[in-house]
Amino acid sequence: MTTPRFAIVIVNYNYAAFVGTAIDSALAQTLPGVEVIVVDDCSTDNSRAVIEGYADRVTPVFRPANGGMSAAVNTGFARTSAPLVMFLDADDFLYPDAVRQIVDAWHDGVAQVQARLHLVDIAGKVEDVFPPYEVALDQGDVSASLRDRGRYSTTVTSGLAFSRQALEQVMPIPERAFDRSADGYLAAVVPLYGDVACIDQPIGGYRRHDNNHSSFGADIAKRARWRVEHDDHRYAALTEHFRRRGAALSSTPGMRDATHLEQRLASLVFDPAHHPYPGDRRGAIGMAGARASFAGAMSLKRRSIHAGMFLVAGFMPGFVARPALAWKLERSSRPRAIDWLAGRLRRLMG
Missing domain, CATH: 3.90.550.10 (Spore Coat Polysaccharide Biosynthesis Protein SpsA; Chain A)
Incomplete structure (x- = not known):
């Protein structure tokens, strides 16, 4: 054959x-x-x-x-x-x-x-x-x-x-x-x-x-926890394969990853009682996310907007932080005017 x-x-x-x-x-x-x-x-x-x-x-x-x-x-x-x-x-x-x-x-x-x-x-x-x-x-x-x-x-x-x-x-x-x-x-x-x-x-x-x-469902906190857990499984797999290659994974890779930090912050903001990292604080995750955003492979405007979202969600009161994260993570949650504005911003990013 x-x-x-x-x-x-x-x-x-x-x-x-x-x-x-x-x-x-x-x-x-x-x-x-x-x-x-x-x-x-x-x-x-x-x-x-x-x-x-x-x-x-x-x-x-x-x-x-x-x-x-x-x-x-x-x-x-x-x-x-x-x-x-x-x-x-x-x-x-x-x-x-x-x-x-x-x-x-x-x-x-x-x-x-x-x-x-x-x-x-x-x-x-x-x-x-x-x-x-x-x-x-x-x-x-x-x-x-x-x-x-x-x-x-x-x-x-x-x-x-x-x-x-x-x-x-x-x-x-x-x-x-x-x-x-x-x-x-x-x-x-x-x-x-x-x-x-x-x-x-x-x-x-x-x-x-x-x-x-x-x-993956409308429950933002549940989805965020799943993705954080999924990242933990990825880190375990990476640890093993780096070991096979004679190298080592960073001890805290997620703290420099904006995608991971976005989900981690969502879990903490929307359902702190079930958040898998009890030592997390919104301000610390927000600052780490802002730094990671500016290190990302994105346009400057997009990096700035992502960093701003982290700072709002990390430091503003919950009644401001929750909708900021929800609008970012769940498009269906956005008011029509916000969705229109987000689309306009997307088209303006270079």
């Missing part, structure tokens, strides 16, 4: 309404030699029937029990021998030249290629770009950023592709710690085994709707 040049592993759970679009987009790639594997994580909707309709053109894998996103990714990776692999969420889709662009961006020493995606609504209509163009995607050797703050500028699962050589160093994904977020693990540890290459234009659509992680 001929080894495929590239594998697209589609991971599905109860996305019968979207998985056909994802499969069609994978099959429509202009680069020949693309293998398509569809892993269904024991869906309870009509997903199996949809996937079986493509059985002559894809490799369908039906897990016997639901194990979470990372279990499905591990299952899919075990079914391919392709040298380059990407994991496409079943509610997202790729543009026809996506794989060709990824292959063109690859060169010796690259472990991961990352690309922007169009942020689309439930019908597939383009609403924005993710990450926004004001945020520069990191490339090259990002290990120093991972060592110092546990993060670099990256994207989500459907905008990432990996070399098999690097994946073999880090797979399987720890399924219990990363059951909802395979990319949180892969994007953190894979770049310790090679460089990151970037595609600055969107290669597909990242769908925003009520059932995916980008809308």
Whole structure:
């Protein structure tokens, strides 16, 4: 059997309404030699029937029990021998030249290629770009950023592709710690085994709707605690893989990471009784977040606005801090006038 040049592993759970679009987009790639594997994580909707309709053109894998996103990714990776692999969420889709662009961006020493995606609504209509163009995607050797703050500028699962050589160093994904977020693990540890290459234009659509992680419930404090806990799992994985490479992670990487500090501050502001770090103080987190914002890979205007949000949420009274954070973290919570103003500010940022 001929080894495929590239594998697209589609991971599905109860996305019968979207998985056909994802499969069609994978099959429509202009680069020949693309293998398509569809892993269904024991869906309870009509997903199996949809996937079986493509059985002559894809490799369908039906897990016997639901194990979470990372279990499905591990299952899919075990079914391919392709040298380059990407994991496409079943509610997202790729543009026809996506794989060709990824292959063109690859060169010796690259472990991961990352690309922007169009942020689309439930019908597939383009609403924005993710990450926004004001945020520069990191490339090259990002290990120093991972060592110092546990993060670099990256994207989500459907905008990432990996070399098999690097994946073999880090797979399987720890399924219990990363059951909802395979990319949180892969994007953190894979770049310790090679460089990151970037595609600055969107290669597909990242769908925003009520059932995916980008809308992880309306409870801001609950979501923030989950993300803080998720970061703790990432730090543990980074610690292990840095150890394997003969290096060490910073003792407090989160205190230099604006993304982590934003969630940590939200947990503290909205639900201090259940905040996982009892020693945290709003002012200290606000100041650390402002400093981290100015060190970020963003335009000066965007850094200034982010830093200002941290200072407001860190030092102003709760009746001011809470809406400031809510409007930043949960777009649906913004008054229409604030949402309009935020959009205007976004367009003015350079």
